[in-house]
Amino acid sequence: MDYRYHNINSNEAQWLVVATVDGNSIELHDHQKGGGPAVLKRRLVCSLDELPPGTMKLVDVGKFGVGVYNVRGSLHAIVNYCSHEGAPLCLGYVGGTNEVDPDAPDRLRRSRDGQIVRCPWHNWEFDVTTGCNVADPRRRIRTYQVDVSDGEVYLTA
Amino acid sequence: MTTIERVEPQTEIAVAIVDTDVHPMPVSTDVLKSYAPADWIDKIWPTGNTVTPVPHFYDTPDSYKTMSMRVDATPPGGGFAGTDPEYAAKQLLIDAGVGIATLEPMCDAQLPQAEHVLKSTYNDWLADVWLDQNNAHGRWRGSISVSAQVPELAGREVERWSGHPYMAQVLMTPQTRGIPFGNPHFDPLYRAASANGFPVATHLMGQTPFELIPLYPVGNPAHWHDFFASWPLLYVSHLMSLVFDGAFDRHPDLRVVFVEGGFTWAMPVMWRMDRIWEARRNDLPHVRRRPSEYVREHVRFTTQPLEDTDVGQFREYLEMMDLGDNLMFSTDYPHWSYDSPAYAINRFPAAHRERIMRGNATKLYRLPATVKALPGEQPPA
């Protein structure tokens, strides 16, 4: 019957590239899953001054973009795409996470400050420095190499 | 990112996705108050504070910074998520591919009369701002909010909206102060809803105080995690009452929609009701049919929040359950627990997808097959 495309300026639309409505069925074609750009290229992001500790730059590369984070002086990059439902991961808040402290009255202790990004939708926690989900480290998001040369930040993505 | 040619306005496109749970909010309390009767304003808003959201007893993952909303749903022009119809249209109708969405405002008040007036006020606001001023595309549908405390007045409120081109259903809280849905208490409402072809939808309202939380039979969990995992048992209680207390026999045209309570629980509940009905039919002379048949005919479930279990097992479960005619896709936009249509569609067995994403809601709410495209939407190929 009809095709529907959707404006692909969003992570959602990257999934739903084409949906075919055909009488009694809807088929999903070519939805992108968790991936980033196919061919890696070393690209200039910005000067290091423009990316102080605790900040992030969203780079327009690949289908979803890549977020480059300065975590207490070390640089990391993750795909802007949550492996759960495809949310724009790098729009989520960055902070720490809680671990168990058996001696604390509430049994909680803050840890890993500045390196945990919470998905802006379901708040899944991902460690920016490893790409691993905090609860289930087997769930991962794609990470990329970042290097600094002559005070300039380069992303290989 | 690349762009594709834009469509001219007024082009009709096929509806591929119907979203049966979207939450609009007034942009300010003052705007909402402008729809309220003057002599009720001080009673419903005594301190001038915002009406919603109501207090949290259970904190979602980030109740404070994100206010339990999608971080990226904050309108760029300012305001709270869900207050800007145009931004909602952009994110939902354009970006996410939703053809038609059902709007469900959330509100409650402690006392019956006040709650009735508050709900009517919301209906007037919704009808004006979302269903009229910002509905040139005709793609928003609304809910007639009613108070469960005063079913007679609720019935009259339903009558007030009879024939409205965009009101699609009635909306009532499931937190009914210990009166289950099958109780004749609700008959005036069900009569009015059935007579006017409006399904009765139910959705968790605020975590209001006292017995409205509601109080769980064996006491309440301390965290949202176990609270919300157990939450479907409220819908189970209501569904069992609708069946065993004979509401569907008294109201053969009644349709009930359970929103945001999951649906996979329906299969074991149908088995359980069927087994007990078989064993105790003498106790239920007014229940003429097998309970699971009532569910198939009278009940619909929205799909969000989808469980993230292994997709093969999930699809197998749905095939066993065989409720492909009873499920309706929903996002819960703009809440944090939003389900993306693209994620959802892949979770369902192929043979169920069209019905769940579009067909069942289209039938229930008598929706059109095509709608006007919005600027920025892509044309049919």
Added chain:
Amino acid sequence: MIIDTNVQPHFRFNAEIRDYLPDAHRLRSIPDVEQQWYQAPGGDYRRDLYGEHYPGSDPETVARHLFDDAGVQYAILNPLTRGNIADYLLNSRICAAVNDWLLDRWLEPDSTGRFRGTIRVNPEDPKGAVAEIERLSAHPKLVQIGVPMQSREPYGKPMFEPIWAAAAAHGLPVAVHINGGNGVDYAPTFAGHAHTYPGYAAFMPLNYFVHLATLIVEGVFGRHPGLKFVFADGGYDILTPLMWRLDTFWLSMRDQTPWVDRYPNEYLPAHVRFCSSAFDGPTDAAQMQRWMEFSGKADLLMYGSSYPHWSTSSPEIAAAGLDAAQRDKVLWQNASELYGLAVKETAG
């Protein structure tokens, strides 16, 4: 071989419990054996068993029905108490009286050697409950602790933890069963009172899930690796969809309760069991085998007749549709492992 994990023995008549209560309580009113707000029309128990004495009140009759007629090898007796009344100390004394009566009338004189029993305790009196466990845990025929389904706080909450710690320390599972009598309870469904008996019977057992969810999320299972709970009223079909929710939301909520360090469903094999019921299982028997694989139920489920309840189910009914391996697990193997009951080879 068949192990029946859910049998409710009763006093012969209402006043019999007074023989086991201390004198200090001689002026106290004790609820009747069959005093329920939600009594089944026609009686809670099998009509054919009402006679001179209360159903399930004569050990010889019960032994004949279970061991001779039904082919059961072992039967776990889990008596009801007439709690939860407001006076928690009286409640605890009622539990102790029931425990003493069980030993006196059912377990000590048991010539068959095939009855096993339950130590009833009152969770509203944690100190008293721990003391009762310490008093009786050494008895070889008492194989589990028993608590009511009814509670005003779910069992994962901290006030109960000393009881579960004591149970785990003695290697005794905790059986949760809908209790008799009426008391200071909340309405039985999430939407208030049921208006029909079927409405009550269909819903009430499902409340176990709130106990289970809190035991996981509060970290009780995490802190007590040896602790086991038995949900003795069935309701295990809804385990799958509700555990899926608990698993899914864990990824969002872990930060609030980081002591939950694995998917919630991973706690089930080591910590949770169910007794079968007449109201569970797919209505299409052809789905039963595959259904038992969801949530690993074949390893969690144990046959329980609910004798002398009107819904007493036979081993044949409980095993309907199961494959051979599932049958063995449900009819005796899971119970044998849980309660340490030696397998007896029987002819045929």
